[in-house]
Amino acid sequence: MSGIRVTYTGLISLVGGIISIFTGVIFTLIITRSVTPEEYGTWGLIIGLITYVTLIGPIVSYWSTRDTVRNIQSGKTAILSSLLLSIGAISTYIIISYLMSNYTNVEQNVLLFAAILIPTMLINGILIAINLGWKPHAISYGTLAYGISSVPLALFLIYYLNFGVTGIIISVFLANMISIIILFYYAKEKITNQFNKTFLKKWLKFSWIPIYPGIAILVAGFDISVFTIITGSVIGLAFWTAAMVLPAMISHTGLISRAIYAKLLEEKTKEFMSENLTLVFYFGIILISLVITFARPGLYALNPIYEIVFPVAIIMSFEVFLSVFTNIFLLSLAGIERVDKFENSTFKDYLKSKLFFPQTIRLIQTCIYVLILAVGLLILVSFGSSNQELLLFWASIALITQIPLVCVLYYLVQKNIMIKLEISRIAKFALIAIGVFGFTYVLTTQFLVYSPDIFSFIPNVLMFASFGVGLYIIITYLIDNKIRNLVHAVIYEIKTKKS
Numbered sequence: 001m002s003g004i005r006v007t008y009t010g011l012i013s014l015v016g017g018i019i020s021i022f023t024g025v026i027f028t029l030i031i032t033r034s035v036t037p038e039e040y041g042t043w044g045l046i047i048g049l050i051t052y053v054t055l056i057g058p059i060v061s062y063w064s065t066r067d068t069v070r071n072i073q074s075g076k077t078a079i080l081s082s083l084l085l086s087i088g089a090i091s092t093y094i095i096i097s098y099l100m101s102n103y104t105n106v107e108q109n110v111l112l113f114a115a116i117l118i119p120t121m122l123i124n125g126i127l128i129a130i131n132l133g134w135k136p137h138a139i140s141y142g143t144l145a146y147g148i149s150s151v152p153l154a155l156f157l158i159y160y161l162n163f164g165v166t167g168i169i170i171s172v173f174l175a176n177m178i179s180i181i182i183l184f185y186y187a188k189e190k191i192t193n194q195f196n197k198t199f200l201k202k203w204l205k206f207s208w209i210p211i212y213p214g215i216a217i218l219v220a221g222f223d224i225s226v227f228t229i230i231t232g233s234v235i236g237l238a239f240w241t242a243a244m245v246l247p248a249m250i251s252h253t254g255l256i257s258r259a260i261y262a263k264l265l266e267e268k269t270k271e272f273m274s275e276n277l278t279l280v281f282y283f284g285i286i287l288i289s290l291v292i293t294f295a296r297p298g299l300y301a302l303n304p305i306y307e308i309v310f311p312v313a314i315i316m317s318f319e320v321f322l323s324v325f326t327n328i329f330l331l332s333l334a335g336i337e338r339v340d341k342f343e344n345s346t347f348k349d350y351l352k353s354k355l356f357f358p359q360t361i362r363l364i365q366t367c368i369y370v371l372i373l374a375v376g377l378l379i380l381v382s383f384g385s386s387n388q389e390l391l392l393f394w395a396s397i398a399l400i401t402q403i404p405l406v407c408v409l410y411y412l413v414q415k416n417i418m419i420k421l422e423i424s425r426i427a428k429f430a431l432i433a434i435g436v437f438g439f440t441y442v443l444t445t446q447f448l449v450y451s452p453d454i455f456s457f458i459p460n461v462l463m464f465a466s467f468g469v470g471l472y473i474i475i476t477y478l479i480d481n482k483i484r485n486l487v488h489a490v491i492y493e494i495k496t497k498k499s
Contacts, residue, residue, distance in 0.1 A: 016140030017252030023147030028245050029454065030154040031168060032302040039165050041234025042106050044241035046114045046169070048224035049096055050121065053089040055214035057122050060085065061129035062210030063203050066340065068133030068190055069265040075130050075191035077199040082126045086119035093118060103229050110165050117169060120176035127183035130190050132261070138186035140255075146179035206340075209355050213330070216363040222370050227394065230377045236387040242306040243391065246291045246298045247316040253284040254324040257331075264335025273332070274420045275482070280328070281426045282483070284321050286472055289437040290465060291317040293444070297461050300450055308388055315395040322402045326362070329409035333358050336416055354416075361408055369401040425480065432475050440468035 032040060064078040097111040124142070131138045153174050157167035184191070228237055256279050291298075295310040295317075337354040339345045350356055376393055385393075413419060444464050451457045476483045 016144050017255045020143050020147040021249040021252060023151055024249070025245070027147070027150045027154050027171075029302060029458075030151070030159050032242060032306070033454070034158045034162070035164050035168075037235055037238040037305065040241060041236075041238035042110060042165050043168050044237045045100065045106060045224065045228060045234055046111060046165070047241075048221055049093060049100065049111070050114065050117055051221050052096065052218055053093045054118060054121050054125070055218050056085050056089055056211070057082065057125045058210035058214055059207045060203055061126045063199075063206075064126060064129040065133040065261065066265060067199075068130050070341075073190070073193040074196065074199045075187065076193055077196045078126050078130065079123065079191060080195050081200050081203065082122045083119065086122045089118050089122065090115050100225070100228075103232075106234060110169075113166060114169050116173050117176070120173055120180065124176050124180050124183065127180060127187050130187040131183055133265070134190050135186050138183065141186070142179040142183040145182045146175045149178045150175040206350075209350060212356060213359040213362070216359060216366045219363065219370055220366040223373055223394065223398075226370060226374045227377065227390070230374070230381055231387070231390065236390060239306060239309045239387060240312070240391055240394065242299060242302050243309040243312040243395075244316060245302060246295060246313050247320045250284060250287045250291065250317055250320045251324060253280050253287060253321070254327055256280050256283060257328045260328065261331040261335045264332060273417055274422065277328070277419060278422045278425055278482075279486075280324065282429050282476070284324065285426075285429050285433045286469060288317050288321055289433045289472070290468065293437045293441045293468065294461060294465055297444065297448060297450070297457075301454055301458055301461060304452065309391055312391045312395045315392070315399055319395070319399040319402050322399070322406045325406050326402070326409060329406070329413045330358055330362065332413050332417060333409075354412075358409060358412060362405060365401055365405040369397060372401065373397050425482070428480065429476060432479075433472060436472045436475065437468050440464055440471075443467075 031043070035043075060078045060081045064074060067074045067078075093115050094112060097108065097115075100106065101108040101111055128139050128142065131142075150171055153171040154167070157163045157171050161167060163170070224237065224240075227240070228234060257276055260273070260276060292314050295313040296307060299310050299313060300307045333354040339349050339353040339355065373394060376397065377390060380390055380393060410419075448460055448464060449457075477487055478484075
């Protein structure tokens with residue numbers, strides 16, 4: 001395969017991610033302005049339940065990326081195997097849905113109908129895995145197709161036809177199908193061979209390796225079920241889902257490191273890591289600053305009733321940013337591991353490998369997080385705490401328990417890759433952001449009018465946000481040589497593509 005360009009792929013992914021932020025916000029606005037808090041909470045519960053059952057996807061997708069990078073033709077086997085896995089995932093989802101409907105006031109038929117999303121999500125995931133090892137930048141095109149198509153679908157099904165949660169499910173299903181078509185187009189060269197049961201046997205034999213990281217994700221995902229069961233309602237979950245809309249966009253900073261995993265698997269160089277992490281900080285600081293500055297008006301735009309949880313959004317912006325580094329460090333450690341290249345590797349070798357041990361640390365962290373959350377919620381509910389107080393506690397625990405995990409994983413990566421963080425540059429970016437967005441915040445308090453008309457309110461918010469981002473980029477361009485070179489490189493790439 002051709003060499004993977006980390007920064008090039010990362011910038012394309014980031015641009016696609018930024019566009020996806022706008023389409024995602026519009027999609028969410030359509031939902032929050034069209035459905036009740038109960039229905040929005042139901043959608044949040046559906047997302048959580050589907051996350052549980054689709055954790056079996058990495059049984060195939062985990063190895064697909066590694067096989068693709070190493071020119072092993074297992075693409076068609078991976079897709080057909082994912083379809084088989086989706087049958088088990090749907091069956092599990094139906095059982096969980098029946099159980100959850102007994103503990104909450106959620107309509108059972110709606111939960112069951114959402115099962116149609118599972119096969120599309122698994123197929124989408126396997127195509128992403130193949131492209132990640134082949135043409136990582138193509139993933140952004142699939143993401144864009146999903147985001148852009150979801151908006152008109154939501155307008156028609158949710159806003160005009162008033163289909164409620166059913167409309168959300170159909171919109172996401174169709175948008176996923178469009179994304180699958182785009183991703184398949186770019187991955188088709190790697191989906192030429194026939195189904196090979198040898199690959200499937202190998203994946204099933206070593207399925208515990210990709211499933212094991214999913215256990216930590218599964219445990220972490222219990223927070224939604226724990227909160228819903230302890231409070232006995234999805235109202236609080238609706239406010240949590242709304243509060244996560246803005247912080248979720250910070251996860252897009254991880255896109256700048258999308259190609260790191262595949263690049264490390266190529267076994268050519270590790271020198272790109274330090275500069276790449278600096279870029280993650282650069283763009284992450286922009287997005288965190290945006291969330292802090294516009295948390296309140298952003299939630300007001302979604303729906304004025306959600307405005308009161310803006311402190312939750314601010315706290316979670318830092319948690320999401322730390323989670324970005326958690327994922328980067330875990331992928332980096334997996335990328336430099338070679339144990340699966342040797343056929344004589346034993347079970348013990350895998351246990352001691354970087355495919356397994358770092359995930360154990362993550363699992364310990366998530367168990368501690370959910371345990372503290374459950375105990376704390378039980379105590380707070382017994383004292384009659386409000387939903388806002390419960391959500392603040394939830395966000396605080398999520399942030400506090402994430403900090404030691406990031407520190408430990410950074411230590412492990414540093415031992416193997418020798419990352420040199422550019423502290424002075426990162427500090428410079430942070431200070432500029434404080435000044436620029438502090439000034440922007442003052443302007444919003446003086447001149448931003450909270451109008452119930454979103455068609456006049458949102459353009460005003462976007463104007464202030466554009467001012468802050470633009471000023472930040474201009475100042476960093478003027479005083480940082482590497483940012484200046486990066487901008488010039490982007491312009492050169494654009495000109496080259498046009499010619």
